[in-house]
Amino acid sequence: MLDAQEIAIRFLDTRLQVHPDVVRYIQEQDNPDLIERIIAGVPADTVVVSAKHIPGMNATRDGMRFLTDPTVEIVSGGPGTSGSINSSADYLHYFRDRYSKLGGMIRNRCSSMPIEGLTRSPRYRQEECTVIGMVSEVKTTTNGHRIAEIEDSTANLSVLFRKDRPVFADAERLIPDEVIGVKGKLSTDGRLFFAEQMFRPDIRIDNKPYLSDKPGKAVFISDVHVGSNTFLEDSWLRFVDWIGESGASYLLIAGDLVDGIGVFPGQDQELTIKNIYEQYDAFGEMISGIPHRIKIIVAPGNHDVVRGAEPQPVIPEQFTRKFPENCMLVENPALVNLQGVRVLMYHGRSIDDMIGLIPGASYEQSGKMMEEMLQRRHLAPAYGRRTPIAAGKSDHLIIDPLPEILHTGHVHITGLTQYRGVLGINAGTWQSQTAFQKQMNVNPTPAQAVMVDLQTLVPETFTFL
Amino acid sequence: MLKISPEMEQYGNGLMDGLNRAIALAKEARARGLDPSMEVEIPIASDLADRVEVLVGIKGVAARIRELESQMSREEAALKIGDDFVAKMFGEKNNNEILDHSIRTAMALLTEGVVSAPTEGIAKVGLGKNDDGSQYLMIYYAGPIRSAGGTAQALSVLVGDYVRAKLGIGRYRPRPVEVERYIEEIRQYNTIMSLQYLPSEAEIRLIVENCPVCIDGEATEKEEVSGHRNLERVETNAVRGGMALVLAEGIAGKARKLKSKVEKMNMAGWDWLDKLIAGAGKPSADDESHAPGVKPLDKYLRDLIGGRPVFSYPMRKGGFRLRYGRSRNTGFATAGFNPATLHILGGFLAVGTQMKLERPGKACGVVPVDTIEGPTVRLTGGEVIRVDDEKTALAVASKVERILDVGEILIAYGEFLENNHPLVPAGYCEEWWLLEVPPGTKPPQDESEALVQAKKGAYLYPAYTWFWDDISVDQIRLLADAVSGTGAIEEETLVFPLDSTAKEALELLLIPHKVNGGMIRIKTFRAFIAGLGLDGNLKKCETWKTAPADAQPLALVMHLSGLLLRSRSGLRIGGRMGRPGKSKPRKMSPPPHGLFPLGESGGARRSFQEASIHTEESDAHATEIDFEKEGGIIEIEVGRRRCPGCGEITYLNRCQKCGTHTTPINTCPKCGHEVPGERCPNCDVPATCSQRITLNVKAEYAQAMERLGIKKESIALVKGVKGVISREKTVEAMEKGILRAQQDIYVFKDGTTRFDMIDLPLTHIRPDEVRVPVEKMRELGYVQDINGYDLQNGKQVIELHAQDILLSDSCADYMIKVTQFIDDELTRLYGLPTFYNVKTRDDLVGHLVIGLAPHTSAGVLARIVGFTRANVGYAHPFFHAAKRRNCFYGETKIEIFDGRSWATFPIRKFVMENFDVSRPGLDRLGTYYSDPVRPYYTRTVDTNGGMHLRRITSVSIHRSPASMIRFVTARNRELTVTPDHAMVVWDTGYLRKIKALEIKAGDAVPILEGGVVIADRIVTAETVASLEDRVYCLTVAEDHTLVANGVFTGQCDGDEDCIMLLMDGLLNFSRSFLPQNRGGTMDAPLVLTSRIDPAEIDKESLNVDVGKSYPKELYEAGLVYAKAKDVEPLIDRVERRLGTPRQLEGFFFTHDTSDISAGPLESTYTQLKTMAEKLEAELDLAEKIRAVDADDVAERVLNTHFIRDLMGNLSAFSKQKFRCTKCNTSYRRMPLAGKCTKFKGKGICNGNIIPTVHEGSVKKYLEVSRAMVKKYKVSEYCRQRVEVLDLAIESTFGEEKQEQLGLADFM
Incomplete structure (x- = not known):
């Protein structure tokens, strides 16, 4: 097993810096010769060795993308797909589906065995092997190591990540109910597995996004919170004026269209519109001001009138009577195809959980949380915390297929990220700082919209304060 | 020194004689050697001064404290002793030491000196430098300051300031950045620990900028502040919990209390407290002390629980009318109501039921007082009457159509003072009238005489003053027109045609009238027509012409009639039902008769009978020969004792061979040697005192029966315990259990038999009402009545002595059985003469008992002087105040399962969902408990260490004792409980309950880790000062254990105070039944206070007012909303009598009551079984009462109970945990295996996994909520919330098939 530091030093010896992705790739391949081959092939003026320098590594898309007519297609998360x-x-x-799908992604990269197969027979002790499991518990030992309890459908296993090993950095970010693969050795008594390497169902290093061949722009916003006394109406009006001129063809809204009623105690004190129907009517009128040629795609969030448990169904008919024709309702989450460019819309409630679970995470860096989702290929890995889950036969929160754009909201702080070809957009809010946020010292970035050119996937942020 | 009169001396001596007599007999009995110790094991308490001296370790302090306390109050003494330190009287060397010693000593004094933590809550004191070069004082608070309670925390700052000023040290002048640091840090601390009271930014700023002492602290949290870091004068970047507590919960939370102390001690530089109380930064805050007048407070209506009715909305017409006064049974957080009121209000209020009040306090106990006015009701048919007596109330109850007015509430002045509430206007009443007429004037005989008096210039007598200020000027005109136009006087009755608007006005006036034949008939009409400005012929007087157009109703009436009138309504006070009271024998679960261990062989009931037929379980290796084993041979673990006479090793307390008392012997578990101390000197391990023995329990039992001379058949069941719990594993004589079984009474874990009762105060009794003959009373020393006349008949009122109590009938019946048990015990077991010889209830009178609050260490000696039909413990307020209460510290984390999911709460938060304690310091009487709002469950552990899910049967709040015990375990669990809190410890394989103070470092306690019970060791067990006024507890069904901060512990074993017979305590109590303690008087499980010193008991009792009447100034002060303190010198209160013999006697009351047990004896709330029935009764009553808005009640119940429940359950459903049906292991999520994967001994459990939250529990209140929004006019917002929830529930579970049902179907 190659040490990350060792690999980096080998590159540094030749005055090259190396991207962590490359280090990980080399580790996964576990082939020391690869380093020399990369170094040999690097062009002379290179400072940082990145994925494109790996011999034989060409960023590719797998498969074709069929374009539809009209240009917007709901791939998944259309009305009526989330059941009771x-x-x-x-x-x-639900959890077995999650395990098998995410496990399958990892299995592509390493060969694994069932946990029971490993623990039942003494044969594999002291021998390097790989298992794939769903994390059921993570804790830190008194000596500072991390122990994760993982399970598959056969058995469970305690995996120790020693703090002095490179794998520890990965283990620090372990969260419950994600699916991981671990390579390492079983202890002599068969009770503990010493991990040397950890795999996530991460995006392939050579992933290349699909770009639209026709011109087109999409605007991303979230968390409008109509009805709240902190809703920024003037900013919204400026936004509506702007979007007409912007040349955008699509507007995507990732939930919390209205402030809702009874979402938190004493909410009625903070509402200007206390009637839930009137809140949606007001929202409908607001988006009616947007030119009809722009397609508006609307997903619900935790403040909306639908159930809180995810996947959340589309907003029911009785509330959308004032919504314009050009408005499409989708569930949360939903995968939408815009001229072939796929956008995964998810409100982002799980970000609350992830910030609490991942060391160093903060609301200010909402983009980072989208990377964490992509690495785990799951929108809401941790079960039983703040994100309610309506368990169906299959797990709708798995990120598969990979989108070009991941669109979230919820935290009210705009964040952008590029991760292995996927653009992450956390789309801010249209509500100024609320009393609760003030108390929690959350400083939102209100009245911002992100516009993306579908031919280049380059985002641009506009502010309407 | 206690100053008392010769009579009281005699009374005290009488009690002491009784005590000594009992002790003498008990000693003789104990000398027989049958008990664990040859001595009586109840020590006598030492005084406060001694405790403080020991605590702070400064020699000579005790003497000085005694000296100071004889001259001034405790708070003053706490400050004044600072002068001595400044004078270096105790050998202080420098300013630091002076400050340090004086602050700690004062803290110890203020926290009653029973605790060791004033030493630990303050890490150090230091001197800093202001930017102008002057010095300032810094007090570094540490985490344990938490246990001292807000008031003591705040006062410690005050003490610091006092000494600082004496030493000439300057004030703290914070830099702006430091102020900001406080704000950030306190907020951050709140997110970590959740403060009881989080001050606003402006409040924190105000405190920091003005507080003359720098409130500093040690780092208590790992987290660091993110903003204001690396400040020059702040030592740490980490969050300082002690500082946050003192500033937020101490100074900000107790600003009112602090202010009253500042005033009392005339301290300068604290004027800013006024701003703080007024609400810093909130100019429009609802402040009562500044603008005259008060605003309606609806705090008591928040968290309205389904089934507990509201009786009156805040300051609503028709609500409770305030009458100042104290009856024999009120004061001390109780309020009086006419028994008719209690009946008319649906019987929800029984004697002893708790009621939540709008003011002056937050809650009160309900007691009957029949000298105040009852409710005014409209009967079917339209007749309006005021019901002033119980008999009428019961007769008309079924005909009541509307309750126009709920009647008067009697509240003592002392309650206003205690709660620091401004005085408010009382309704005009006779005693006020009497103060205003020339002395010697007699109340009028009839209406005409009253009018004559009034015409002479006096205020109109209240009985004929109607509620003019409750109706409008227009209504007055309308009535005048109606009466003058169509009215006639027939046979001394005013008659006029029935008219709905006039009728409505009459109902508002609360004037009794009848309706028949379409006519309204008013009998007492003279003052009424005078008020309307009509003359005797019903013609409008001249005054109508000069009537001012814009006059207020009452002023208009005065003008029209030319009479002086006062408002009859005064200030109305809102109220709703709190929790019901109860009274019952204390039982362990399962309840044993004797403390004799039977192990597993006793069966589920732990009975001797079961054990006698027990045979060894045949295992796989059993041979044929074992087959005929005799039954009744059991193996038990008992103490190891040796007979000093013959050297015999036994478990018995008395050697069976030679009859000598045996002594326990310690053995090292490692080397097996006998060791003298508690640790083996060679192996350095704790020695044990136990042995496993094989016992023929059948034979032993038979022998014991024979010794007692009881036929075997005469007792069906005798229950023992599974195992004994003390370190010495002391076993109680088997005979005691048999004798208890014979009387059908049960033993508590310490060997005594107890009865729980709820506290109510009582200062005077009538021999008749307590059902004791006058002769008997005279024997007890009651030879004079309250007026100094010779006690001759049972109607005379006599003053109750401080240590005399009444028993409820059920308690008396139980205690009779206990006396019979004790007599049996004395004669048959000890071979001594009988002691009690009680045959009937009357024989109990005069006997002594010990009163105990739950989990207290101090018992109070009391004497039985009578009985009450009510299920309450009536006793002198001093007696109640002398007892103290305990439990868990409020921050303790408990895990609660609400039927769908687990959630972790601080226990305070959980308990507060049932109780509104958001205004701390007002809940005075101590324990309050209630059933939880809805079924909750928690994890419990049984005696074998098995985990169960059990229902929480009640939650309770207790007054905190002065000290708590904090444990830290090897796995870093921390737990703070009251010293008497029941803890569970591992005792070779099973768990036993012991008192917290008996736990020592090294004891193994069960903890919950990763869903399983494992053992952990106690690393430290320390006594800390109690920093909060309250402690909290749950009662959990069956196992009576719960997980707190991850540690399994026992729970509160009872909610109410209890009593036990004195002889029972002396004979049967043994400390060695309980785990060993660390020594010292404060650790003793039972200290008996034989004489009450009013100066040393709970301060609340000092605010009990004891005068015969109130001065006119009180009523006048009420009219202008003056501070209660303003008239304090005019009112006779206990505090003013301290230090004189009159502190214990010569008490009076302002209002008599004929029967302290009148009114309903059991609340309707407890009689109705289902929530639907309770809710129906609640809403039904709400619709009847004028002062209650039924629609609003429905909305509140929906908002605070049903919607909350629906939302919580729905959200929990989608986050729910799972559990195994077989082994009950809990899973955070469904395991992928779909089966239980827990490893159980031989293999995997493989049990079925089921969800913990079910559809049914989510939908429980859905239908009834739907029905309620239909039936009642709730707000659109509320209606939509139900609608939205309905939608969400449907979307989660799919469409419903059931048909719609009406509200009636659920009620």
Whole structure:
């Protein structure tokens, strides 16, 4: 097993810096010769060795993309796809589905064995092997190591990540219910697995996004919160004026269209519109001001009238009577195809959980949280915390297929990120700082919209304060 | 020194004689050697001064404290002793030492000196430098300051300031950046620990900028502030918890209390407290002390629980009318109501029920007082009457159509003072009238005489003053027109045609009238027509012509009639039902008769009978020969004792061979040697005192029965315990259990038999009402009545002595059985003469008992002087105040399962969902408990260490004792509980409950880790000062244990105070039944206070007012909303009598009551079983009462109970945990295996996994909520919330198939 530091030093010896992705790739390949081959092939003026320098590595898309007519297509998350919970057996299906899908992605990269196979027989002790499991618990030992309890459908296993090993950095960011692969050795008594390497169902290093071949622009916003006394109406009006002129063809809104009622205690004190129907009517009228040629795609969030448990269904008919024709309702989450460019819309409630679970995470860096989702290929990995989950037969929150753009909101702070070819947009809010945020010292970035050119996937942020 | 009169001396001596007599007999009995110790094990308490001296370790302090306390109050003494330190009287060397010693000593004094933590809550004191070069004082608070309670925290700052000023040290002048640091840091601390009171930014700024002492602290949290870091004068970047507590919960939270102390001690530089109380930065805050007048407060209506009715909305017409006064049974956080009121209000209020009040306090106990006015009601048919007596109330109850007025509430002045609430206007009443007429004037005989008196210039007598200020000027005109136009006087009755508008006005006036034949008939009409400005012939007087157009109703009436009138309504006070009271024998679960261990062989009931037929379980290796094993041979773990006479090793307390008392022997578990101390000197391990023995329990039992001379068949069941819990594993004589079983009474873990009762105060009794003959009373020393006349008949009122109590009938019946048990015990077991010889209830009178608050260490000696039909413990307020209460510290984290998911709360928060304690310091009487709002469960552990899910049957709040015990375990669990809190410890394989103060470092306690019970060791157990006024507890069904901060502990074993017979305590109590303690008087499980010193008991009792009447000034002060303190010198209160013999006697009351047990004896709330029934009764009553808005009640119940429940359950459903049906292991999520993967001994459990939240529990209140929004006019917002929830529930579970049902179907 190659040490990350060792690899970096090998490159530094030849006065080259190396991108962490490349280091990871070399580790995964576990082939020391690869380093020399990369170094040999690097052009003379290179400072940082990146993925494109890996021999034989050409960023590719797998498969074709069929373009539809009209140009907007809801790939998944259309009205009526999220069902109700039928029985407790759904929970079993749900997590098994998550395990098999995410496990499958990891299995492409390493060969694994069932946990029971490993633990039942003494044969594999002291031998390097790989298992894939869903994390059921993570804790830090008194000596500062991390122990994760992982399980597959056969058995469970305690995995130790020693703090003095390179794998520890990965283990620090472990969160419950994500699916990981671990390579390492079982202890002599068969009770503990010493991990040397960890795999996530991460995006392939050579992932290349699809770019639209026709011109087109999409605008991304979120968290409008109509009805709240902190809703920024003037900014919104400026935004509506702007979007007409902007040349954009699509407006995507990732939830919390209205402030809702009874979402938090004493909310009625902070509402200018206390009637939930009137809140949606007001929203409908607001988006009616947007030119009809712009397609508006609307998903619900935790303040909306639908159930809180994700996937959240589309906003029911009785509330959308004032919504214009050019408005499409989708669920949360939903995968939408804009001229072939796929956008995964997710409100982002799980960001609250992830910030609490991942060391160093903060609301200010909402983009970072989208990377964490992509690495885990799951929108809301941690179950049972703040994000309610309506377990269905399959897990709608898995990120598959990979989108070109991941669009979230919820935290009210605009954040952009580029991760392995995927553009992450956390789209801010149209509400100024609320009493609660003030108390929590969250400083929102209100009245911002992100516009993306679908031919280049280059984002641009506009402010309407 | 306690100053008392010769009579009281005699009374005290009488009690002491009784005590000594009992002790003498108990000693003789104990000398037989049958008990764990040959001595009586109840020590006598030492005084406060001694405790303080020991605590702070400064020699000579005790003497000085005694000296100071004889001259001034405790608070003053706490400051004044600072002077001595400044004078270096105790050998202080420098300013630092002076400051340090004086602050700690004062803290110790203020926290009653029972605790060791004033030493630990303050890390150090230091001197800093202001930017102008002057010095200032810094007090570094540490985490344990938490245990001292807000008031003591705040006062410690005050003490610091006092000494600082004496030493000439300057004030703290904070730099702006330091102020900001405080703001950030306190907020951050709140997110970590959640403060009880989080001050606003402006408040923090105000405190920091003005507080003359720098409130500093040690770093207590790992987290660091993100903003104001690396400040020159702040030592750490980490969050300082002690500082945050003192500033927020101390100074900000107790500003009112602090201010009253500042005033009392005339300290300068604290004027800013006024601003703080007024609400810093909130100019329009609802402040009562500045603008005259008060605003309606609806705090008591928040968190309205389904089934607990509202009786009156805040300051609403028709609500409770304030009458100042104290009856024999009020004061001390109780309020009086006419028994008719209690009946008319649906019987929800029984004697002893708690009521939540709008003011002056937050809650009160309900007691009957029949000398105040009852409710005014409209009966079917239209007749309006005022109901002043119980008999009428019961007769008309079914005919009541509307409750126009709920009647008067009697509140003592002392309650206003205690709660620092401004005085408010009382309704005009006779005693006020009497103060205003020339002395010697008699109340009028009839209406005409009253009018004659009034015409002479006196205020109109209240009985004929109607509620003019409740109706409008227009209504007055309308009535005048109606009466003058169509009215006639027939047979001394005013008659006029029924008219709905006139009728409505009459109902508002609360004037009794009848309706028949379409006519309204008013009997007492003279003052009424005078008020309307009509003459005797119903013609409008001249005054109508000069009537001012813009006059207020009452002024108009005065003008029209030419009479002086006062408002009859005064200030109305809102109220709703709190929790119901209860009274019952204390039982362990399962309840044993005797403390004799039977291990597993006793069966589920732990009975001797079961154990006697027990045979060894045949295992796989059993051979044929074992087959015929005799039954009744059991193996138990008991103490190891040796007979000093013959050297015999036994478990018995008395050697069976030679009859000598045996002594316990310690053995090292490692080397097996006998060791003298508690640790083996060679192996350095704790020695044990136990042995496993094989016992023929059948034979032993038979022998014991024979010794007692009881036939085997006469007792069906005798229950023992599974194992004994003390370190010495002391076993109680088997005979005691048998004798208890014979009387059908149960033993508590310490060997005594107890009865729980709720506290109510009582200062005077009538022999008849307590059902004791006059002769008997005279024997007890009650030879004079309250007026100094010889006690001759049962109607005379006599003053109750401080240590005399009444028993409820059920308690008396139980205690009779206990006396019989004790007599049996004395004669048959000890071979001594009987002691009690009680046959009937009357024989109990005069006997002594010990009163105890739950989990207290101090018992109070009391004497039985009578009985009450109510299920309450009536006793002198001093007696109640002398007891103290305990439990968990409020921050303790508990895990609660609400049927769908687990959630972790601080126990305070959980308990507060049932109680509104957001205004700390007002809940005076101590324990309050209630059933939880809805079923909650928590994890418990049984005696075998098995985990269960059990229902929480009640939650309770207790007054905190002065000290708590904090444990830290090897796995870093921390837990703070009251010293008497029941903890569970591992005792070779099973768990036993012991008192917290008996736990020592090294004891193994069960903790919850990763969903399993594992053992952990206590590393430290320290006594800390109690920093909060309250402690909290849950009662959990069956196992009576719960997980707190991850540690399994026992729970509160009872909610109410209890009593036990004195002889029971002396004979049967043994400390060695309980785990060993660390020594010292404060650790003793039971210290008996034989004489009450009013100066040393709870301060609240000092505010009980004891005069015969109130001065006119009180009523006048009420009219202008003056501070309660302003008239304090005019009112006779206990505090003013301290230090004189009159502190214990010569008490009076302003209002008599004929029967302290009148009114309903059991609340309707407890009689109705289902929530639907309770809710129906609640809403039904709400619709009847004029002062209650039924629609609003429905909305509040929806908002605070049903919607909250629906939302919580729905959200929990989608985050729910799972559990195994087989082994009950809990899973955070469904395991991928779909089966239980827990490893159980031989293999994997493989049990079925089921969800913990079900559809049914989510939808529980859905239908009834839907029905309620339909039936009642709730706000659109509320209606939509139900609608939205309905939608969300449907979307989660799919469409519903059921048909719609009406509200009636759910009620």
